[in-house]
Amino acid sequence: MAKDRxxxxxxxxxxxxxxxxxxxxxxxxxxxxxxxxxxxxATFLFLSGYLTDETKVAGGGYSLEG
Known part of the structure; x- marks a missing residue:
């Protein structure tokens, strides 16, 4: 959790x-x-992708549920 912060x-x-x-x-x-x-x-784009939760990505975009 500290790494994420x-x-x-x-x-x-x-x-x-x-x-x-x-x-x-x-x-x-x-x-x-x-x-x-x-x-x-470059740092912002990299970290935005790195911190994206794969479970919330569905069908090529973010799921609005959950």
Missing amino acids: YLQAVRGLAIAAVVLIHCLPVSNTAIAVRPLLNWAV
Whole structure:
């Protein structure tokens, strides 16, 4: 259970970094910071797939039941 909470925290940081990427103004500083934040997109997508519960996936999508 602690592992799951840790991964959820990492996913939360990735979400915050993705939002920050989209909120950066166009400037020289943003050009320097953006490469440091690009890890967030891949991390968020990977963890979202990793944390998906296979028992709730049915017929190619999420089941709305249970």
